[in-house]
Amino acid sequence: MEIRAIGCDPLQLKRVLAKDGHTLKVYRDMGGYASLKKALGMTPADIIETVKTSALRGRGGAGFPTGMKWSFVPKDSPKPKYIVCNADESEPGTFKDRYLLERDPHALIEGMVIAGHALGAATGYIYYRGEYNYLIDIMDAALAEARDAGLLGRNILGTGFDMDIFTHTGAGAYICGEETALLSSLEGFRGHPRMKPPFPALEGLYACPTVVNNVETLTAIPEIIELGAEAWRDLGTEKSGGTKLWSVSGHVKKPGVYELPMGYADMEKFIMEDCGGMLRDDKKLKAVIPGGSSVYIMNTSQILGKNVTMDYEGLVAAGSSVGSGGFIVMDERVDVVESTRNLTQFYKHESCGWCTPCREGTDWLVKIFDRIAAGGGRPEDAQVMLDLCDNMEGRSHCPLADAAAWPIQSAIQRFPEDFKKWLWKNTENSEAKELKVNA
Amino acid sequence: MAAVKPSDYTNQVTVTDEVAEFSPEVMDEIRSHLEKYPPDRSRSALIPLLFLVQRERGYIDNPGVNFLAKFLNIEVTDVWETATFYSMFNMNRVGRHHIQVCKTLSCKIMGEPDITDHICTKLGIKPGETTPDGKFTVSLVECLGSCGTAPMMQIGFDYHEDLTTEKVDKILAECE
Numbered sequence: 047m048e049i050r051a052i053g054c055d056p057l058q059l060k061r062v063l064a065k066d067g068h069t070l071k072v073y074r075d076m077g078g079y080a081s082l083k084k085a086l087g088m089t090p091a092d093i094i095e096t097v098k099t100s101a102l103r104g105r106g107g108a109g110f111p112t113g114m115k116w117s118f119v120p121k122d123s124p125k126p127k128y129i130v131c132n133a134d135e136s137e138p139g140t141f142k143d144r145y146l147l148e149r150d151p152h153a154l155i156e157g158m159v160i161a162g163h164a165l166g167a168a169t170g171y172i173y174y175r176g177e178y179n180y181l182i183d184i185m186d187a188a189l190a191e192a193r194d195a196g197l198l199g200r201n202i203l204g205t206g207f208d209m210d211i212f213t214h215t216g217a218g219a220y221i222c223g224e225e226t227a228l229l230s231s232l233e234g235f236r237g238h239p240r241m242k243p244p245f246p247a248l249e250g251l252y253a254c255p256t257v258v259n260n261v262e263t264l265t266a267i268p269e270i271i272e273l274g275a276e277a278w279r280d281l282g283t284e285k286s287g288g289t290k291l292w293s294v295s296g297h298v299k300k301p302g303v304y305e306l307p308m309g310y311a312d313m314e315k316f317i318m319e320d321c322g323g324m325l326r327d328d329k330k331l332k333a334v335i336p337g338g339s340s341v342y343i344m345n346t347s348q349i350l351g352k353n354v355t356m357d358y359e360g361l362v363a364a365g366s367s368v369g370s371g372g373f374i375v376m377d378e379r380v381d382v383v384e385s386t387r388n389l390t391q392f393y394k395h396e397s398c399g400w401c402t403p404c405r406e407g408t409d410w411l412v413k414i415f416d417r418i419a420a421g422g423g424r425p426e427d428a429q430v431m432l433d434l435c436d437n438m439e440g441r442s443h444c445p446l447a448d449a450a451a452w453p454i455q456s457a458i459q460r461f462p463e464d465f466k467k468w469l470w471k472n473t474e475n476s477e478a479k480e481l482k483v484n485a
Numbered sequence: 486m487a488a489v490k491p492s493d494y495t496n497q498v499t500v501t502d503e504v505a506e507f508s509p510e511v512m513d514e515i516r517s518h519l520e521k522y523p524p525d526r527s528r529s530a531l532i533p534l535l536f537l538v539q540r541e542r543g544y545i546d547n548p549g550v551n552f553l554a555k556f557l558n559i560e561v562t563d564v565w566e567t568a569t570f571y572s573m574f575n576m577n578r579v580g581r582h583h584i585q586v587c588k589t590l591s592c593k594i595m596g597e598p599d600i601t602d603h604i605c606t607k608l609g610i611k612p613g614e615t616t617p618d619g620k621f622t623v624s625l626v627e628c629l630g631s632c633g634t635a636p637m638m639q640i641g642f643d644y645h646e647d648l649t650t651e652k653v654d655k656i657l658a659e660c661e
């Protein structure tokens with residue numbers, strides 16, 4: 047597996063690539079915790095302004111501007127405030143946070159303490175997916191090192207600022223990556239998402255003002271303070287600042303974690319050169335899911351020769367989105383009906399069951415896919431599936447239902463040949479027929 | 486957490502009032518978890534403590550649940566409510582080595598079916614089953630955050646990545 051920065055110096059990957067980058071000593075030797083010192087000398091308003099100017103957008107999937115999210119936290123609330131790091135990383139195709147947590151824990155601690163100072167929070171929690179158990183020991187050791195060095199706990203660096211950070215574990219539930227479900231889970235309940243509003247910034251953990259941020263979002267904070275907001279932003283584009291980690295998996299020669307400047311051009315080069323090209327030289331590219339399973343799947347006519355830039359705007363223009371940066375490459379051996387069925391099974395398993403469209407919709411979709419896979423496809427199935435998706439998308443309590451609908455909608459639209467093959471199986475003259483969907 | 490059939494849960498819980506007991510060392514460990522949360526929010530420790538019960542008792546059993554309810558001062562049903570939501574809590578005994586093969590897309594297209602077939606043939610069981618000697622349980626699970634090194638599996642908490650059938654043979658041979 048490759049770990050590499052392309053088109054920029056390794057920034058997020060600096061310690062990940064260094065030997066023993068997870069230790070306080072190496073972290074400090076490489077300039078670590080200088081940003082904390084600098085930030086503690088800044089006013090909270092200045093820090094929030096800096097993060098806003100940097101154009102940092104949340105790396106967990108939704109891409110919400112981080113500085114703006116921070117500015118929603120009320121300054122005069124008498125309640126305690128919390129910083130929660132979302133280390134639930136469960137989006138299929140995504141594994142970048144795991145490397146940051148394993149090899150660069152101090153960057154997360156530093157980012158969280160800076161966030162704590164900016165928001166007036168005295169407590170931080172890092173919520174790990176349960177399967178990442180081994181990473182918790184690494185973080186607990188790093189937290190202990192930081193406490194001993196006066197970088198965490200009481201009177202941080204002699205400034206009078208107190209903050210502590212604790213690790214917490216989930217136990218196997220994708221939905222707990224959704225920020226309000228995560229908070230329910232952190233309180234010891236089932237991982238059901240909560241109604242918004244109130245947003246966590248006003249009523250989050252224990253009904254107190256809370257900011258939930260992804261690992262990669264928080265580890266970018268020390269870099270932004272160090273480089274300055276403009277310099278960091280200009281690594282990327284005006285609207286998508288900085289650099290971003292991409293988790294690459296599937297049929298390429300060099301899967302791995304790649305750090306690219308936002309706006310990297312272009313996606314075809316990224317696949318064919320940077321990631322080593324197709325795994326088997328004689329197999330052609332067929333499909334890419336660029337942002338974790340919860341985004342639109344792309345076909346080759348949207349990628350090859352299209353100069354797709356890899357940032358929020360570029361991928362939307364190309365017909366998908368950045369999501370969590372889980373970049374899944376598929377060659378021509380993959381049957382898109384089968385891969386969509388696989389993802390639909392995932393969403394069915396992970397639906398928390400709270401609302402009917404999502405719970406029943408994903409269940410029926412899997413039933414239809416299973417029948418199709420068993421050879422019982424019918425010409426009208428595509429439309430039935432699209433109708434089910436329509437009844438889920440935007441009609442549920444949280445975005446999981448949308449996330450389940452998007453792969454199916456885009457797969458039917460962009461890979462009609464694969465669906466035709468299955469759906470016309472039991473009728474004669476399948477070649478002549480078009481996929482039957484309402485315009 | 487898709488639709489649960491009533492039959493999924495019958496016979497799993499033998500209702501008893503028995504309360505599990507733990508050694509003084511384990512009790513210290515249990516108490517240490519509470520230090521992370523505000524004093525009136527001890528329920529936050531429930532998931533970490535369920536893991537501890539599972540580690541100590543093999544699975545989430547009724548006496549263990551009774552203990553947690555008493556210790557955290559919540560209802561027994563509160564504990565079950567949370568425990569049954571999460572896929573990593575076993576409501577039944579599992580084998581000493583719980584093999585969890587990732588079956589999600591990246592692993593699937595990189596060879597998961599061959600790995601699963603190989604393991605199941607070798608152990609003579611199907612996914613979801615336990616070998617008669619109680620040594621191995623095989624489960625198929627969703628993405629474990631290791632897609633760049635697909636196909637992969639987790640045994641207990643250990644990651645095994647870039648699997649081939651030869652590698653699987655070696656890993657299984659090393660299981661006590």
Ligand SMILES: Cc1cc2nc3c(=O)[nH]c(=O)nc-3n(C[C@H](O)[C@H](O)[C@H](O)COP(=O)(O)O)c2cc1C
Binds near residue numbers: 105107115221
């Ligand atoms: C179903 C679902 C799953 C999610 N899973 C994750 C996840 O595993 N990790 C993550 O950081 N964000 C995840 N998110 C996004 C979070 O809700 C939230 O937007 C994010 O943690 C905010 O952090 P950011 O602004 O730094 O991205 C998920 C969202 C949904 C709807």
Ligand code: SF4
Binds near residue numbers: 396397402443445446
């Ligand atoms: S959309 Fe699905 S996952 Fe989200 S709350 Fe509803 S049932 Fe749960």
Ligand code: FES
Binds near residue numbers: 139
């Ligand atoms: S798809 Fe198997 S680890 Fe992600």
